[in-house]
Amino acid sequence: MNTASCDSFFPDVYNEDWFFLLDDTHLRPVAKTRGVARQRPFDPFASESRARSEEFGDCLAEGLFYLLDQGKRVQEANVAYWRAFLEDRRRFISAILRRVDDADLAYTERFRMKSALRAARDRCALITPELCVQYLTAWRADRARWRYHLDRQSAMLRRIGPPDIDSALSVLGVDGRQSRVFVST
Numbered sequence: 001m002n003t004a005s006c007d008s009f010f011p012d013v014y015n016e017d018w019f020f021l022l023d024d025t026h027l028r029p030v031a032k033t034r035g036v037a038r039q040r041p042f043d044p045f046a047s048e049s050r051a052r053s054e055e056f057g058d059c060l061a062e063g064l065f066y067l068l069d070q071g072k073r074v075q076e077a078n079v080a081y082w083r084a085f086l087e088d089r090r091r092f093i094s095a096i097l098r099r100v101d102d103a104d105l106a107y108t109e110r111f112r113m114k115s116a117l118r119a120a121r122d123r124c125a126l127i128t129p130e131l132c133v134q135y136l137t138a139w140r141a142d143r144a145r146w147r148y149h150l151d152r153q154s155a156m157l158r159r160i161g162p163p164d165i166d167s168a169l170s171v172l173g174v175d176g177r178q179s180r181v182f183v184s185t
Contacts, residue, residue, distance in 0.1 A: 009146050010140055014057025019139065022064065024074050045112055053124035059089060060132060077136060082129035083086035093121040 008028070010016040021027045045051070063085045067077055097117045100110050 008143065011142070012020040013060065013135075014054040015061035016057070018061045018065070023073070026068060044180040047112075048115045051116040051120040052123045055120045056127055058120075059086065059124060059127055060135065062089070063132065064136075074136065074140075077132065079129040079133055086124060086127060086129060086132075090121055090124050093117055093124065097121070 007021045008022075011019050013019065018027075063082065064077060066085065067074070067081065096174060097114060100113050100117070104108060105113070172178075
């Protein structure tokens with residue numbers, strides 16, 4: 001088990017994949033792959049409830065990546081930074097809302113877009129700079145605890161060697177002889 005290869009986790013917030021990859025100053029590579037990756041089609045205006053539920057994670061991720069693009073570190077995202085960022089984001093959403101009426105779209109599409117944008121803007125209005133700072137402080141503390149846990153597991157494995165299945169089940173309090181199910185093909 002190579003615990004040094006990845007020391008992150010997926011937090012329970014929208015854009016969890018960005019947080020998984022996020023280091024203090026950049027996105028960390030975690031795998032080498034071949035081929036082409038494509039994103040499935042995505043509709044950011046799918047529904048009001050989706051826009052509302054994703055806004056906090058969107059604010060955090062967009063705010064942090066803007067900060068990193070400026071050559072700064074995650075720890076520099078203080079209350080003053082978030083106050084300015086959240087105000088800019090609300091203005092940005094409002095500007096898009098004003099432009100939707102001029103878009104060459106069917107009325108139902110414009111209505112759906114405006115509903116989602118209003119929901120996002122309304123949710124953004126409830127997000128405080130202090131909440132953003134508190135969330136990121138807790139996230140960094142969780143990462144440190146996770147790193148500590150991985151280091152302990154790695155040290156244990158170096159000491160005792162990789163466990164066999166019966167030992168692993170025993171540590172979990174499971175009797176391996178009774179709980180194994182074999183499927184023959």
